[in-house]
Amino acid sequence: MDHTLAPPEGAPVRAHHRGSIKVEPLTCTIGAELSGVNLGDAARDDDLFEEIRSLLLQYKVLFLRDQDITRAEHVAFAERFGALEDHPVAGSDPENPGLVRIYKDLDSPAEHYENALHTDATWRENPPMGAVLRCIEGPPVGGDTIWVNMAEAYRRLPEDIRTKIRGLRARHSIEATFGAAMPQEKRHALKERFPDAEHPVVRVHPETGEEILFVNAFATHFVNYHTPENVRFGQDFAPGASLLLNYLIGQAAIPEYQVRWRWTPNSVAIWDNRSTQHYAVQDYWPAVRRMERAGIVGDRPF
Numbered sequence: 633m634d635h636t637l638a639p640p641e642g643a644p645v646r647a648h649h650r651g652s653i654k655v656e657p658l659t660c661t662i663g664a665e666l667s668g669v670n671l672g673d674a675a676r677d678d679d680l681f682e683e684i685r686s687l688l689l690q691y692k693v694l695f696l697r698d699q700d701i702t703r704a705e706h707v708a709f710a711e712r713f714g715a716l717e718d719h720p721v722a723g724s725d726p727e728n729p730g731l732v733r734i735y736k737d738l739d740s741p742a743e744h745y746e747n748a749l750h751t752d753a754t755w756r757e758n759p760p761m762g763a764v765l766r767c768i769e770g771p772p773v774g775g776d777t778i779w780v781n782m783a784e785a786y787r788r789l790p791e792d793i794r795t796k797i798r799g800l801r802a803r804h805s806i807e808a809t810f811g812a813a814m815p816q817e818k819r820h821a822l823k824e825r826f827p828d829a830e831h832p833v834v835r836v837h838p839e840t841g842e843e844i845l846f847v848n849a850f851a852t853h854f855v856n857y858h859t860p861e862n863v864r865f866g867q868d869f870a871p872g873a874s875l876l877l878n879y880l881i882g883q884a885a886i887p888e889y890q891v892r893w894r895w896t897p898n899s900v901a902i903w904d905n906r907s908t909q910h911y912a913v914q915d916y917w918p919a920v921r922r923m924e925r926a927g928i929v930g931d932r933p934f
Contacts, residue, residue: 651683657691662781662908663891664691671764671900672701675709684902685713688762689840693779693891693903693910699766700898703728703924710764710926717760717929719753725924734923736914745810746912749780749884750849752905752927755806757829761930762905767895771919778892778911779903785883786834786845797880800833800857804850830855833880835933837906844907846933847880884909895921905930 647656654667664687674680688694701709707728710716716730725731734746752760765777786794805811807823814822833854835846857863857873883889893901903910905928 659891661784663693665695671709672705681712696900699900713928715929717927732925736921747914748849749909749911751909754804754850760905761928763927764902765925766900768922770895771916774916775921776913780884780909781889782845783842783907784889797833801855802851804829805852831933
């Protein structure tokens with residue numbers, strides 16, 4: 633089934649209403665801005681929440697402005713999708729478990745984990761289903777975030793590549809990413825707590841049935857590439873597998889699959905982590921950027 637959002641050739645993408653919500657698509661393949669809705673109300677209203685959930689499956693990332701909601705309402709809305717998860721490195725707000733504070737200012741460490749195209753926490757056996765991210769304070773310009781439709785990225789791969797990667801699986805590692813800057817002892821302890829996860833290179837969305845290209849910056853290598861069909865000599869294995877993996881990871885950089893969002897205070901993004909990647913642009917130093925995110929526990933990819 634083709635779930636892409638691209639309209640018929642030559643047809644414009646127009647705003648429309650879905651129930652009480654105004655929906656404005658932002659690109660031909662991913663993203664829509666919603667207006668006429670408050671997420672605090674949606675946390676308490678079953679019908680309103682189901683409208684938003686349905687739109688999320690269609691557009692993969694939803695954006696809203698002027699969401700003057702409390703942290704408790706933020707958490708309550710996100711929990712409508714499922715249980716929330718903590719982050720082993722960032723931690724969460726002590727009064728609102730599951731709400732991670734991502735605050736960047738002049739005293740923040742010079743780390744670069746957000747400004748890479750990635751799907752959240754694929755180093756988990758069960759990566760997050762999605763997240764609800766709210767801007768508390770942002771720079772006057774800069775600090776945008778980009779999301780990518782990875783179902784579209786898979787759909788538009790050359791047919792021979794799709795055939796070659798069907799059935800491949802890849803290893804995803806927190807040790808090689810968040811752990812890389814840690815002392816060896818702490819890095820090993822982190823890996824012991826979160827062993828590398830193995831996921832299909834092409835996963836199936838559990839609700840829409842879409843096939844999704846599911847490798848990103850956390851993927852280190854294929855685990856089942858070395859077969860007689862793929863490897864004649866060693867040259868086929870190490871360079872061949874790594875070149876293919878890098879080619880697949882690079883698909884997320886194609887602008888036709890992307891949407892870019894400019895944050896304002898009290899703006900919110902809701903994304904489906906199963907079918908997207910994202911990139912937080914770190915171009916705003918020395919300005920301050922304070923975000924709060926509720927990540928939602930997901931299922932095991934298949």
